[in-house]
Amino acid sequence: MMASFNSVRTLLVAIFMLMAGSGFLSTLIAVRLEQAGQGALLIGLMATSYFGGLTLGALKVAPLIARVGHIRAFAAFVSFYSASSLSYAIIDNVAVWTLLRFADGFVMSGVFVCLESWLNRVARPDNRSAILASYMIALYSGQAVGQFLLNLGDNAPALPFMASAVLLSLSVLPVVLTKIQQPTIEASAPFSLKRLYEASPLGILGTLATGVMLGAFYALGAVFVQRVGLPLSQVALFTSCVISGGVVMQYPLGRLSDRFDRRRVIIACMVVTAMLCAGIAMVREPLAIFAVGALFGGFAFALYPLCVAHSNDHLDESERVGASSGLVLVYSVGAAGGPMLGSVAMASFGPAGLFAAIGAIALAGALFGFWRMAVSKPVPEAEQQDFQSLPRTTPMAAVLEDEG
Incomplete structure (x- = not known):
């Protein structure tokens, strides 16, 4: 290391x-x-x-x-x-x-x-x-x-x-000042969203839902904290707790998904995220908000790499870079729409509307996951790819994870 x-x-x-x-x-x-x-x-x-x-x-x-x-x-x-x-x-x-x-x-x-x-x-x-x-x-x-x-x-x-x-x-x-030689950028082969959905419906829609949820949080989480009466110094602490929780929980949830039907872990994360959103919307004590926020980050941030891993389970090795690149873009589209959804919810229902909207998206994702489990068979455990924690940045992150 x-x-x-x-x-x-x-x-x-x-x-x-x-x-x-x-x-x-x-x-x-x-x-x-x-x-x-x-x-x-x-x-x-x-x-x-x-x-x-x-x-x-x-x-x-x-x-x-x-x-x-x-x-x-x-x-x-x-x-x-x-x-x-x-x-x-x-x-x-x-x-x-x-x-x-x-x-x-x-x-x-x-x-x-x-x-x-x-x-x-x-x-x-x-x-x-x-x-x-x-x-x-x-x-x-x-x-x-x-x-x-x-x-x-x-x-x-x-x-x-x-x-x-x-x-x-x-x-x-x-x-x-780096001595590392400059690389060349090799574009990954295009991967149609239709083919991506056919390969893994839960992977692509789970990624889209995650983008909406986290886009709304990043845009309006600070506004929520201020509107429930916490000072500026605690806005920073709340956001930091959510990000830190997301980092800590990704690896154990990923390892759990390697051992069981990955769809079950994705659905569980969606359900728990929805429950935590309800908790954040209701609690007002600072320590409770920080603690529930850290757990929210832990389960919500894990969804993107879980959905990428689930999609990869249904693809050949030669297709994974293009597919992962497509999922990054799907996430970005969701993240662009999330702030508007969250802002409409806050304008309509007050501060709690933000996490009510995020929780509703998570619950919808869970229901879609239950439907997919009912109509399709799981990937055999021996054929599942190892989970890899991933940033939600650009398609080049997919290249970094998949090549080699």
């Missing part, structure tokens, strides 16, 4: 700094809009704009990176994101912020493609899993730690945006 870490440590440092500097911006922007008296619908639209840019970027950035090279492309993407972060503090205009969030999503997709293709260049069959695990740790720990930068804005509203820009700018240094 340490040898694998050392081979890509410069990239992992860059990933950690990037996520620490950018991972809290969606929370910060939601908080600022809420404090300015903007409604949940506008806050949801802002998040939809970001996920829309992320989805488009996943489809379009690869030719640009191939043309100018990874180092130049990475520096350009991060430089724009750094300038964008400062722009939020300078320009107080909702329309401009919406355009900036779309551009942020697009360039962040480029950053992920650069880093994930670079990691894939270094990964070998004997260290691929260790490198992917290191990437996941750097990604989510940076995102969790970065949430606490929200607290810098108590007395200086511009300071969190400035801190974001500093961290993003510094993340360029490990990359431009």
Whole structure:
């Protein structure tokens, strides 16, 4: 593990700094809009704009990176994101912020493609899993730690945006100084959504539902915490607890799915997620909200890699990279729609409407899973592929997981 870490440590440092500097911006922007008296619908639209840019970027950035090279492309993407972060503090205009969030999503997709293709260049069959695990740790720990930068804005509203820009700018240094040879980007074969659904209906619809749920949470979780009366310092703690819970629970739930019919584990996660959403909507004690939130993250975050693994169980090895890439895009589409669903629910039913909507999607996913179990046979345990924890970033993550 340490040898694998050392081979890509410069990239992992860059990933950690990037996520620490950018991972809290969606929370910060939601908080600022809420404090300015903007409604949940506008806050949801802002998040939809970001996920829309992320989805488009996943489809379009690869030719640009191939043309100018990874180092130049990475520096350009991060430089724009750094300038964008400062722009939020300078320009107080909702329309401009919406355009900036779309551009942020697009360039962040480029950053992920650069880093994930670079990691894939270094990964070998004997260290691929260790490198992917290191990437996941750097990604989510940076995102969790970065949430606490929200607290810098108590007395200086511009300071969190400035801190974001500093961290993003510094993340360029490990990359431009790396000795790792630049890779080439090889596009995976296209995989039709019709073929993907025919292979694994629960895999693709479970992925879509997960995107809707987590897109709604990332967009409006901070708004929920504020509207139930918790201070800004606890907004950061709540978001960090959810992300941390998601990291901790993925591996044990994945290993459980390797031993049993994976559909049962997916359905169980959906049902438990719906129950936890009901709990979050009802409780008001801070410690209870944090504890239930961590459990919510644990079961909800596990759904994406579980659905990818279930889909892979129904595919030939040659099809898995293209299929996993397709599932990333399906997740992104769901994440783009989730904020609008959550914002409509909050506007209609108050703060609890967010988790009521997320819980309803989870319950619908569970019911669909029960139907699939009734009409189709399980994959024999001997034919199930080993579970692999995966980030929900770009199709290049699927390449990192599946090649070798």
